[in-house]
Ligand SMILES: Nc1ncnc2c1ncn2[C@@H]1O[C@H](COP(=O)(O)OP(=O)(O)OP(=O)(O)O)[C@@H](O)[C@H]1O
């Protein structure tokens with residue numbers, strides 16, 4: 001797919017497509033407060049691949065979730081194309097996530113009871129009424145097939161996730177993340193659960209999307225994997241160093 005709209009996407013005054021500024025996030029575990037992000041800032045330009053490197057527990061996933069609207073900052077700004085998403089209503093935040101962001105997680109998060117093709121199509125079914133679905137079903141299925149085909153999974157359409165290898169599952173997860181043609185792909189340790197060789201081929205799939213213009217933010221604790229991106233930032237003590 002070479003239809004990423006990222007290159008044409010509007011950016012804010014800072015030239016950023018996605019930007020977090022002075023973000024704070026504290027979790028409460030009973031009476032204990034765990035401050036995770038303490039003024040983290042990051043700016044990602046359209047078409048850029050930024051790697052976020054940090055030790056375990058440093059808040060990488062937290063920051064990624066906040067960037068993608070899966071979690072909310074307690075304080076600070078998160079702007080997509082210059083528009084702050086922090087004050088969005090839950091519904092608006094859902095829309096932001098569905099329309100602009102693709103997520104890939106370390107542990108795939110595929111639905112076990114659905115086939116590969118159904119898992120991939122899933123994001124395109126969210127919030128779609130029966131009539132619209134009847135009208136769009138073929139187009140959605142064609143896109144899902146094309147993506148899976150591209151990632152070498154055309155022989156796996158009808159399989160369920162449990163019947164796939166880790167690398168295959170993660171390729172399905174990427175196909176699903178790209179289903180709605182997002183402007184930015186947020187990947188949380190996408191190779192963390194794969195052996196070196198499988199991880200490498202997965203990174204090549206991501207790199208190909210990047211060459212086609214997709215903006216990527218990838219979290220990892222491996223500096224060699226981070227180095228695949230254009231730029232690496234370090235998350236240390238709740239801030240981006
Ligand atoms: N929902 C939550 N409730 C309570 N504490 C949380 C929650 N999510 C994360 N934390 C805590 O916040 C800290 C940072 O977590 P986070 O998952 O962002 O780290 P990470 O850098 O992604 O780590 P890893 O490399 O192990 O994935 C950890 O101490 C974690 O226990």
Ligand SMILES: [Mg+2]
Pocket residue numbers: 060061062188
């Ligand atoms: Mg994490």
